[in-house]
Amino acid sequence: xxxxxxxxxxxxxxxxxxxxxxxxxxxxxxxxxxx
Amino acid sequence: xxxxxxxxxxxxxxxxxxxxxxxxxxxxxxxxxxxxxxxxxxxxxxxxxxxxxxxxxxxxxxxxxxxxxxxxxxxxxxxxxxxxxxxxxxxxxxxxxxxxxxxxxxxxxxxxxxxxxxxxxxxxxxxxxxxxxxxxxxxxxxxxxxxxxxxxxxxxxxxxxxxxxxxxxxxxxxxxxxxxxxxxxxxxxxxxxxxxxxxxxxxxxxxxxxxxxxxxxxxxxxxxxxxxxxxxxxx
Numbered sequence: 001x002x003x004x005x006x007x008x009x010x011x012x013x014x015x016x017x018x019x020x021x022x023x024x025x026x027x028x029x030x031x032x033x034x035x
Numbered sequence: 036x037x038x039x040x041x042x043x044x045x046x047x048x049x050x051x052x053x054x055x056x057x058x059x060x061x062x063x064x065x066x067x068x069x070x071x072x073x074x075x076x077x078x079x080x081x082x083x084x085x086x087x088x089x090x091x092x093x094x095x096x097x098x099x100x101x102x103x104x105x106x107x108x109x110x111x112x113x114x115x116x117x118x119x120x121x122x123x124x125x126x127x128x129x130x131x132x133x134x135x136x137x138x139x140x141x142x143x144x145x146x147x148x149x150x151x152x153x154x155x156x157x158x159x160x161x162x163x164x165x166x167x168x169x170x171x172x173x174x175x176x177x178x179x180x181x182x183x184x185x186x187x188x189x190x191x192x193x194x195x196x197x198x199x200x201x202x203x204x205x206x207x208x209x210x211x212x213x214x215x216x217x218x219x220x221x222x223x224x225x226x227x228x229x230x231x232x233x234x235x236x237x238x239x240x241x242x243x244x245x246x247x248x249x250x251x252x253x254x255x256x257x258x259x260x261x262x263x264x265x266x267x268x269x270x
Binding site for chain 1: 147155261263
């Protein structure tokens, strides 16, 4: 995997960071809505 | 009209839908984690190395499900926009509004992962071929929908304007899907279709379907949570 590691982990890493960011922002909005 | 059908119509009221959306979102969030863990395990550890592409093909387990979701979410968004425009139902517009950011996110992920897959296999990050260009137009349609709604202060007018854009833009979906058939493209044809058996190993196919289910459940959970925020903010 080493030869293509940058491409594979670049794809998986950015995907999960973006999904996690969306969840974080949504949960923050949800908390702010409740308060 | 039966009692059951009246109950279903009752859920078209945002206040009645609010607790139901919370329950469905929680179930879908759990399913997204389950499918995600199973899909990643299958894709990264069980599926064999591809004979021609080597390990880099494993981007497929993110790229293809994300591309499916980008198109599917747009169709669902346009559907709710059309329902809202036809029946003037607030919840339909809320659904369309809630789906747009997640749809845009999956479109970006499809483009990003496609680019990272394209470089080692095609020798380039990007080409202006029909599939890639029409997918980029989809991203701009999502951005246009979000920006248009944000730019109009009056909520009803914003919803109606966004709905028209969403419905007109749906013409781009068959163009994306059939672009690899209608034009000569660098992008490969569909590996999975409704009419043919998949042209890949069973474990590869299973991993891809599990990741697609993960993204599907994730989208439902996130969109319903966003609808709940919208309802709570504008009761």
